[in-house]
Amino acid sequence: MLADIITIGDEILYGQIVDTNSAWLGTELAKIGIKVRQITSISDNTEHILKTLDDVKTQSDVILITGGLGPTKDDLTKHTLCKYFNTQLILDAGSLQHVTELFRSRGRELTELNRQQALLPANCKPVPNILGTAPGMWFEEEGKIFVSMPGVPFEMKRIMLDTVLPELQKRSNKTQIVHRVIQTVGLGESFLADRIADWEEALPPNIKLAYLPSLSGVRLRLTGRATSATNLEEQMDAQVQKLQSLIPEHIFALGEVPLEEALGRLLKEKGFTIATAESCTGGHLAHKLTSIACSSEYFMGSVLAYHNHVKINQLGVSADDLAQYGAVSEEVVSQMAANVRKLLNTDIGVATSGIAGPSGGTPEKPVGTIWVAYADAEKTVAKKIFYNKERLLNIEYTTYTALNLVRQQIMGV
Amino acid sequence: MLADIITIGDEILYGQIVDTNSAWLGTELAKIGIKVRQITSISDNTEHILKTLDDVKTQSDVILITGGLGPTKDDLTKHTLCKYFNTQLILDAGSLQHVTELFRSRGRELTELNRQQALLPANCKPVPNILGTAPGMWFEEEGKIFVSMPGVPFEMKRIMLDTVLPELQKRSNKTQIVHRVIQTVGLGESFLADRIADWEEALPPNIKLAYLPSLSGVRLRLTGRATSATNLEEQMDAQVQKLQSLIPEHIFALGEVPLEEALGRLLKEKGFTIATAESCTGGHLAHKLTSIACSSEYFMGSVLAYHNHVKINQLGVSADDLAQYGAVSEEVVSQMAANVRKLLNTDIGVATSGIAGPSGGTPEKPVGTIWVAYADAEKTVAKKIFYNKERLLNIEYTTYTALNLVRQQIMGV
Missing domain, CATH: 3.90.950.20 (CinA-like)
Incomplete structure (x- = not known):
């Protein structure tokens, strides 16, 4: 199962915020065996959003869209999704109740702008956003899943963890991705590559090695893919053990442990x-x-x-x-x-x-x-x-x- | 002038690193009036890289590519660019000299893997990377500019600042975007917003204000747009002066000066x-x-x-x-x-x-x-x-x- 991430918002393209959502999504999706094929960051522009949806739909099974769901004029995602699915906005009673209660609990009046947050494309299944006013939206068309979520990190994460990830896990086939990180220090990337060349060469085709150099050393990442998870874990452990026997003095930790x-x-x-x-x-x-x-x-x-x-x-x-x-x-x-x-x-x-x-x-x-x-x-x-x-x-x-x-x-x- | 950013590397898609390069590039390009149209993050996969290059080439004037230039097997960018431009790798004497000297200064032997860093596509203009072994590469084809750079942030930034940004600035048209950064400390975002509400309300329509809070305070960014640069600079300075008179005790610097x-x-x-x-x-x-x-x-x-x-x-x-x-x-x-x-x-x-x-x-x-x-x-x-x-x-x-x-x-x- 492949996923595409589309982040919508000028602030990312201008570099005014760093997109940390995509890395979080990549990590969480990998845990349930879904690989991110591509991350695409685009502006709040109807034509560009439509073209991107068209492009990625042919390539991925799941399209996760973040951003552009605010109440103000520059937020176009909802209207664009209506165009894309050839449908219209209708009032969702559950979402209206949630946003009304949210404002009541904060002692504030519901404005017309906020009421409009409960207008959703007629063909979507609303996904509750208990931390904010803009609900998530789940669409299915021609076997593809589209999920639109707010760009606010804590709202997006809660929607993913509560609803989207469990639902995707149910539907994903059982192809597993397993990572092992081996932290090395004291050998530059090319010297390290020389030392472990034979081992790398002999890796089975379902296991890939990546070198991730930083100031504190070179992180090695093994990525394995298989349909049976148990075998894969054993297979990965065996490779890590072989590697450890090759460069014991340079490995200071397994996993995401800094020096x-x-x-x-x-x-x-x-x-x-x-x-x-x-x-x-x-x-x-x-x-x-x-x-x-x-x-x-x-x-x-x-x-x-x-x-x-x-x-x-x-x-x-x-x-x-x-x-x-x-x-x-x-x-x-x-x-x-x-x-x-x-x-x-x-x-x-x-x-x-x-x-x-x-x-x-x-x-x-x-x-x-x-x-x-x-x-x-x-x-x-x-x-x-x-x-x-x-x-x-x-x-x-x-x-x-x-x-x-x-x-x-x-x-x- | 529009730019596309393509970041290549599985580690971004797996969420193992957060892509901070793109935000930095977006900021720097905006300063010279170049807008980022799209950021695309893809894996080290030849077909995917080729397709992405084809896609974005029709949309943007400048295509900045980061990542995939390391000396190891998983780095495919250079070979893929050869395929894309239908050319082959040749040894670049200047790059070989640089990498040889780099190793000599560290008292280490040049390995064959490192020597290969000096092999570059025949149609590119090498861009010096004084901080690392993989040179940048500048291509021009059919009026479009392609620049390939390492993904290591400090190497990429140095290549951009020393060579790529000055060259792009020469070629960009005259629509100007001007930024002013005002560094404040000691007032939280909402208290600051209250203090300067009247001034913000009265900003002319071509000037936008952004609040960028961090641990050291709130950075205010004014973004102005105009066709005549000189007027815009004056207009921006006048707004900054007004702001300074409102909260003199909280402004510790103008521009990107840390506390x-x-x-x-x-x-x-x-x-x-x-x-x-x-x-x-x-x-x-x-x-x-x-x-x-x-x-x-x-x-x-x-x-x-x-x-x-x-x-x-x-x-x-x-x-x-x-x-x-x-x-x-x-x-x-x-x-x-x-x-x-x-x-x-x-x-x-x-x-x-x-x-x-x-x-x-x-x-x-x-x-x-x-x-x-x-x-x-x-x-x-x-x-x-x-x-x-x-x-x-x-x-x-x-x-x-x-x-x-x-x-x-x-x-x-």
């Missing part, structure tokens, strides 16, 4: 506490660690030493070493990691020092020169990286490199 | 230095301040005191006050702000302490109870807020409240 959460779990499991000493990341490393709930169980605090006097006075970095090697050096970043660990009395200290740019570079140390360091009671390990995109990207990349350094040191990989 | 940058400018202008003492924001406040280039001119450093022993030992917060009032209290947050200022020898100290959740709340201090404080040589000011959505949103809202508190105290508003 900072995987590291948090590891710290908790080992009973380790951690502190950060940050220069170029300016708090971003601590922010990532503390973005995870209950991080206070292992994260104690940080000294952000942007200015050298803070490195010397608060972190006890040697003023001589600062003068001799500079702030962006193995010596200084190692002292930062080791000293913050002692200062805040933690098991692990992690430090960053680099030139995030856009200015501050020198011929010997251009923008993008970055040191990260790890320290525990036994050892201090420093690592140099070079990464020069834009300031914020450099900061984020440094953060993920530091998180991965801690993960590697704890795991001994 | 942390506006505050940075203010600090630089006044010659003030600043330090943060953070508990619940865990580095996010410092991160926002240091996300701005040259923030080292005014930002000295921070003590992130997540655990109480760090509040006592590093920040000198009274252990008695901590025991009596708790960490989330006016007393403690005020001491944090005042003490970090003295400790790091800055003009201003700013502190946060609150319960970001999801756990850690009590009946007296539920999740979302947050204190922020400002301190300078003369005074210490603390403010209590209550904000309880999700952990990350609570952290971000606290950060913006703290930034605005500093801004208000410096400006005396």
Whole structure:
């Protein structure tokens, strides 16, 4: 079963809002084995809506339409659907009762504009929208299903969850789509592809692999299709296991777990506490660690030493070493990691020092020169990286490199 | 001039990533008077890509294509474009040189997969991608422009800003759309709407107002349309001036300037230095301040005191006050702000302490109870807020409240 999503509204085309509805719909439909064929965003324009409906109807089984159902003049969806199905608007008693009660409960008079929300195309089955005034509409024609819903995310989601998804699930055939996400770190996309080329080549035809690179690593997504769900799950698990045996040191999690959460779990499991000493990341490393709930169980605090006097006075970095090697050096970043660990009395200290740019570079140390360091009671390990995109990207990349350094040191990989 | 956007990639249809590229493209194209006609998201499928190109080519002048340019097997865009334009891949010397240097600068060998990134359709003009390995491609056929770019947001944006937008602007006709963004903070959307209702009512018909609320405040966007650009600019400026006179204390910037940058400018202008003492924001406040280039001119450093022993030992917060009032209290947050200022020898100290959740709340201090404080040589000011959505949103809202508190105290508003 294939679905098309049509989102209607100028605000999406002007970029004034980001369309998050479509991603949510894609996720929910995949769960019941319906694949989204295409997402089409168009303006509130009758001709364009009609043409799009004509186009997608020949390609998909289900057409989900969001937006253009407001009470104002620029909202054309309902009238256009009347044209498309060659029908007219009639008053729906149930919808009128709902909108009347909604206004009564808010202590407000029902206006004529709002009353018109209960006018629906004669051939549709109204779909209740308990959170808003514009009901959803369910149409069937020539074996195809059309559902029109408001674009307001929480109204659309409630309509989908309460009515549309259960109804579609009943009707979809039993073709299942199963996803597995494998989170990797420490290998660029092409190096990763080289390492797992034989495995990828040998994947059965019903399983596809996608590489989804980001600053924190490359997410691998396996997508399997089959008519019997049980076999597919086993088949997928077997492939994931094979993959894990190929690159164990680079896989930090299965599923949608960010690196900072995987590291948090590891710290908790080992009973380790951690502190950060940050220069170029300016708090971003601590922010990532503390973005995870209950991080206070292992994260104690940080000294952000942007200015050298803070490195010397608060972190006890040697003023001589600062003068001799500079702030962006193995010596200084190692002292930062080791000293913050002692200062805040933690098991692990992690430090960053680099030139995030856009200015501050020198011929010997251009923008993008970055040191990260790890320290525990036994050892201090420093690592140099070079990464020069834009300031914020450099900061984020440094953060993920530091998180991965801690993960590697704890795991001994 | 009309544009179509085509985004290619299964991950969008499965809802695994939200398509933010299209909104950014819509915004940037509108600035140069190009309207987006349709956004179409499709999978990595040759036939579907070909059909979509055929469809949109008859409707738009410019077709912007993102995604499917990675080095791996699932990326089909380049090969499909060859089919579409009935041409073949040839090695582009400039692109090969760029990708070779990129790898050399990272100290890594160029793999065969990466070398293939320099193979481009024979009929395209390569568009440099200085941030990545896959070059953009510019095609012209039968008066239509096709541009293919990577889907990685920062690479796509850089290619657009450096090359594609300037080139399109040269070619677009003279119907102008002018935007003005007015950044406000400290008034919720409906209160703001009440305050400026008369002004909004009196706007001329060619100027539209949009409210774009976010965690840091409400961005107001005026969109004006006219055939003569010069008059429109003046007309827009006059409306912005009227608005500024209505809510001077709530406008922190004109244009796309985030609050942390506006505050940075203010600090630089006044010659003030600043330090943060953070508990619940865990580095996010410092991160926002240091996300701005040259923030080292005014930002000295921070003590992130997540655990109480760090509040006592590093920040000198009274252990008695901590025991009596708790960490989330006016007393403690005020001491944090005042003490970090003295400790790091800055003009201003700013502190946060609150319960970001999801756990850690009590009946007296539920999740979302947050204190922020400002301190300078003369005074210490603390403010209590209550904000309880999700952990990350609570952290971000606290950060913006703290930034605005500093801004208000410096400006005396």
